[in-house]
Amino acid sequence: MESELIRYLRRRLPPHPLLKLGPGDDAAVISMAGVAECVLTVDMLMDRVDFRVGEVDPKRIGRKSLAVNLSDLAAMAAEPLAGVVALALPRSGGMDLAVNLYEGLIPLAERYALAVAGGDTNSWDGPLVISITLLGRVGPKGPLLRSGARPGDWILVTGEFGGSILGHHFDFEPRLAEARLLNERYTLHAGIDVSDGLSIDLARLCQESGCGALVRTADMPISEAAGKWAAQVSDGSTPLDHALGDGEDFELILAVPPEEAARILADQPLQTPITHIGECIDEAGLWATDDRLGKIRLAARGYEHELN
Amino acid sequence: MESELIRYLRRRLPPHPLLKLGPGDDAAVISMAGVAECVLTVDMLMDRVDFRVGEVDPKRIGRKSLAVNLSDLAAMAAEPLAGVVALALPRSGGMDLAVNLYEGLIPLAERYALAVAGGDTNSWDGPLVISITLLGRVGPKGPLLRSGARPGDWILVTGEFGGSILGHHFDFEPRLAEARLLNERYTLHAGIDVSDGLSIDLARLCQESGCGALVRTADMPISEAAGKWAAQVSDGSTPLDHALGDGEDFELILAVPPEEAARILADQPLQTPITHIGECIDEAGLWATDDRLGKIRLAARGYEHELN
Structure with missing residues (x-):
């Protein structure tokens, strides 16, 4: 029963300095002292779309559901x-499932000092749905937006891409610390996290910024998993195709003025490598180039929820 | 497609002074200037549990989904x-459905100056699920909690109860203005909104406050719909039973010190009547009394999501 879950949460959740009132009332109460602007984001995950109940430990499902939301905060350089x-x-089995989802997400929440403030627990005849909403704060530079890229900006990415479905989409670490470090130490123009696919998310950043992008495919950081997944799928798609379109890498794409970008690349201030994969250009749309091909149109591929 | 819905929302949503960045980025940005404490609440509604897609105008579904969340803010006397x-x-039909849901909820958002900041739009093979999260602010007295009731407090309720399923559960007005007026003008000890049933929600308030309640059943404000619904169901339940257990009335239950309560009852400061239905008592649990019965145990009835 719902009240049983609230009792569990009250026992289980660590106290948090910002949480004036946690689960069990009609709303949670959160201290916002010193917060002039907040960011608000929601992501809903569903059985058979984002995971498969019964095929994976529910703790990993709970962790993923929170991690994808934290990745959205990272994309805004928010805390x-x-x-x-x-x-x-x-x-x-709903009660057991709920407890395991929470057992998966609470350690990640603690790691990033997120106050789990409560929620709403329902049961029904349908499959599992998890919707998590996060409140964050931005640093003194304000939020990092999708819309700030300018032609000439270098396109930098963290980490590697492709084949996330082989495990990374559950186990990735949201790039919160990385985004904040980069945003505090350097001048960034725009940012987005790669949830649906590097090419489609880069296209979204460009569209919001009113520019295009030229990607040097030879410089793309392709994960080992992209190669493995290409071999498994075996539909003719190359590891590069997978890196550009698989999605759920939850890495950052950043548009950075050239001198700053060069400084970041020389410093390599993160544990994970930062790679220069191309430039923002005047011409709208996505373009690819390599030593052989010259410049060709690049399809913005990735996961999109189709509504008919 | 999701991007089409974002375009619709950007065209459709009115500008809002608090909304620094609306739909379309990884998160929305909201001004929190002057907000020392905020309240955060989420309610998820599902097809075949809270409404039936195909049997009701989706605009009413959208309106209800927002209204139940606003009712939670009202229960905290929050704005x-x-x-x-x-x-x-x-x-x-997902795109059409989404637009109609928004067309139903946007006018209600405007009425209460709520900034619709964005969201997450997915499609799947399952039934419709809507999860709305609201951020609110509390007045100088702080939030109205469930836990502040004291033995001796009078139990006051707004409006009438029962038979909500005949239409009220879609068309109710969240008691935001009423809660704020009462909280500003009078000393209230505790409050909750009736979503699952008057008796079960009163029991929750009492449990959080560490007291019990004695309800004078003869004083219960029973709606006309409770009578109609009792006649339709015809299982022996009286209109009073329906008023105590139907739920989705979205009225307020308040625990108020006697002198303040008497003042409220004399003033009747709302458009809707305020009724004195009983008192908080030392003894735990819910009790009923009327002229004939003396004091008897009252079942805490209402909707609960059962988890097995």
Whole structure:
């Protein structure tokens, strides 16, 4: 029952200095002292779309559901404050499932000092749905937006891309610390996290900024998993195709003025490598280039929820 | 497609002074200047649990989904600031459905000056799920909690109860203005909104406050709909039973010190009547009394999501 889950949460959740009132009332109460602007983001994950209940440890599902939301805060160079969790649970085994989802997400919340403030727990005859909403704060430079890229900016990415479905999409670490470090130490023009696919998310950043992008495919950091997945799928797609379109890498794409970008590349201030994969250009759309091909149109590929 | 819905929202949503950045980036940006404490609440509604897609205008579904969340803010005597909407849409007809949901909720958001800040739009093979998260601010007295009731407090309720399923559960007005007026003008000890059932929600308030309640059933404000619904169901339940257990009335239950309560009852400062239905008592649990029965145990009835 819902009240049983609230009792569990009250026992289980660590106290948090920002949380004036946690789960169990009609709303949570959060201290916002010194917060002039906040960011608010929600991501909903569903059984058979984002994971498969029964095929994976529910703790990993819970962790992923929070991690994708934290990745959205990273994309804004924001710091987590508090979050609420809404669940639609299948009737049978729902309580166990709920506890395991929370057991998966609470350690990640603690790691990033996020106050789990409560939520809404429901049961129904449908599959599992998890919707997490996070509240964050931005640093003195304000939020990092998708819309600030300018032609000439270098396109930098963290980490490697492709084949996330082989495990990374559950186990990735949201780039919160990386985004904040880069945003504090350097001048960044725009940023986005790669949830749906490097090419489609880069296209979104460009569209919001009113520019295009030229990607040097030879410089793309392609993960080992992209190669493995290409071999498994075996539909003719190359590891590069997978790196450009698989999605759920949850790495950062950044548009950075050239001198700053050069400084970042020389410094390599993160544990994970930062790679220069191309430039923002005047011409709209996505373009690829390599030593052989010259410049060709690049398809913006990745996961999109189709509505008919 | 999701991007089409974002274009629609950008055209459709009115500008809002608190909204520094609306739909389309990784998160929305909201001004929190002068907000020392905020409240955060989420409610998830599901097809076949909270409404039936295909049997009711989706605009009413959208309106209800926001209204139940606003009712949670009312229960805290909080003022709406901003909200985000997460949708799991059936694949077929999803875009139309999404637009109609928004067309239903946007006028209600405007009425209460709530900034619709964005959301997350998904499609899947499952039924419609709507999860709305609201951010609110509290007045100088702080939030109204469930936990402040004291033995001796009078139990006051707004409006009438029962038979909400005949239409009120879609068309109710969240008691935002009423809660704020009462909280500003009088000393209230505790409050909750009736979502699951008057008796179960009163029991929750009492449990959080460490007291019990004695309800004078003869004084219960029973709606006309409770009578109609009792006649339709015809299972022996009386209109009073329906008033105590139907739920989705979205009225307020308040625990108020006697002298303040008497003042409220004399003033009747709202458009809707305020009724004195009983008192908080030392003894735990819910009790009923009327002229004939003396004091008897009252079942805490209402909707609960059962988790097995």
